Amino acid sequence: GQQLNQSPQSMFIQEGEDVSMNCTSSSIFNTWLWYKQDPGEGPVLLIALYKAGELTSNGRLTAQFGITRKDSFLNISASIPSDVGIYFCAGQTSGNTGKLIFGQGTTLQVKP
């Protein structure tokens, strides 16, 4: 089946540093979504991308939909302690189901 490879698996950074994580796929997606999940909670949508090449920002977060439609990255600038959590990329293929294919997640820890 379809697989998303997300990297890095985990990051431990200093408060104030910038963070970058990415997802790659062997298949083409027509939508990329980035979610953040805190312990005991469901994933929360951060950014949605709908067009190849699209670059979208949400506060300190910036994400891009790769030109090949097989990859996406998420950047977080000037990290703060509340950025701690697990970040997931998710892709959707064309069709009528809209089901999401998720990456394995990137665990982010921020040292104050």
Add this chain to the structure above:
Amino acid sequence: GAGVSQTPSNKVTEKGKYVELRCDPISGHTALYWYRQSLGQGPEFLIYFQGTGAADDSGLPNDRFFAVRPEGSVSTLKIQRTERGDSAVYLCASSPRGLTPYNEQFFGPGTRLTVL
């Protein structure tokens, strides 16, 4: 407004028992999804409803798993003869529409199922 809610938040059961997990989607959302998340993994798709009908159940692992959405709102995921491998967090998500693109899915907090 209210988000997606799921009950119970935790469920502990014994191997071989039957369980039901409930999802209340965001009001007005026609699309509803169930996902399963194992420890340290991303969510994995189980089933998708558009209105009352299951439009895609390709993610259900076997015939012990079944889901319904009889009135196009609340959904129940049913697991028969539970096995220890069924232990996971079961997530529900809803979306204003099921068609891509612009299918932004909003997740509930999940039900943590533990099968002893």
